[in-house]
Amino acid sequence: MKKIIIHAGMPKTGTTAIQKQFGESSAWCADNGLLYPVAGRYGGSFAHHTFFLSFVNDRVAINTPELVNMSHATCMESLDAMSEEIRHSSAQRVMLSSELVWNPAALNRSELEKIRSFFKDYKVQIVIFLRDIKSHALSSYAQRITGPQKYRKNIVAHLEEMHATGQWDYCKRIDDFCNVFGKTNVHLFWHEDYRNGITTPFMHFFNAQNSPLEYENQNINTINSSEGWALIMIFRRVNILKNPKAIKATRIAIRAIAAKIPKFLMSYAHRLMRPLNRADEKKLDAWQSAELTLLARRYSLKHHVAAEPEKVAK
Template structure:
């Protein structure tokens, strides 16, 4: 059976790494019986047809792409995919982080479209240990200056694997929904994607091209403080980010008080993943993490060290440092 594998990229599960690697090595894929259609890093253009917002999806609006242009870009992508199907490419890989929001009817419509060419639609999604996954999402929100930690802790993100996987299960059935643990992709996420496609590339091919690196715990708290003191154009972040990002230290995790508040929904998600996909994540010992007060004190000490060594440069007044930390 010829297949279309729709990579549903949950945030902070290596989605950009997979997309970048497949795009950079696109020319090597046909020899393996694979295709990553188009000439872009991802397949967001399909949102104009598949997403409930259609060509008005914010991904298009953010880039100044009007509905007419979005619809045309989507049709060009469909034509490209159908071209691969006309060549009988055994497996076609598509990826977008926005596929996670596709409803069952949209997935069913894609399935019907591809089935008309003799292809079976399947989905692939990577999951992570939920507490660690949420901590990574919080860190990303701070890195992108989207939200302050205080707001995130007061109104925390919720685990989301079940919500997004349920649509695929409803539309396609369990046998066509692949769920993989990100932590077990020991040979790299991209090579793991190819394993789902039934392909083992040569050892020198398709190694992950990582673009996003994490911050240590002190760096996250300091950057959050900087975000709070910064202006609309982020001049402080522009000036100090490289120094903060270069800091070394303990990994950023959720403070115990936040983790405890999230335990009920996370426990529910873990039970569902185990029952539905056989994926088991034990509950961690939440008492081992540093308290929120300790995290703030450690960040303040780290800031004091940076100040004494002169590595924070100018533009971050000493009086404001203590208040921010």
């Protein structure tokens, strides 16, 4: 029986890097009996957003305009194309990747059931990367204000909106996957443990001796995150960088810019923009503490995990 590995995010945990590595490593995939389908990919990316969008009933929960406006016919065509590509491939392992799968507002439990039904003839494994809530809050906010959404609200509004989507209710969301796909088929990792080898955890599922060229993510967290994002907001407001995509492209570029700015100016920028004040930090710390406690109690998943995946049920 073929095995389907669904990389379900969460967003801002190196998902694009993972998709890029497997999408560009067709020879490596073939040598290791893995299919990373061409079907169901979104635009020119390596993410299978189009395929999983087929199962979304309420697109309002998706923040990407291009996905929201994608035609129903395009989504339905991706289902047929995916079925055909998997059926005709000799590979015994198939990997799909999309951050949409983590979003409970876009794909609730009943919609996950539809995905499970689509793959009823295969064994399905779910791979999830989790990230510290505070770190995720800052990173996702930076993406929203510099990305195509052109988000204009403050960090407090962002925190409230993110919390309302349920994406930070880690345990509740993991419960959804466990109930649909089975507890022993859900595998959890901490993003922070694999910054310099983001594809490494997948090797466990492919029985591979080596991995594709690893995404190098070194020396990009050498300054305070909130100060870095304060700079992004300043650039945005005073129009130093006229093209938001130039800021969004990589964190490395932002860190390189920030490294050349005097420390006193960085501190001033932080105070001026106040991307995350003490009250906000306390709120995020409380959310994170509650989730970490539940993860440890319910799934025996402690922060940080070992190199081997932690199955939800022992």
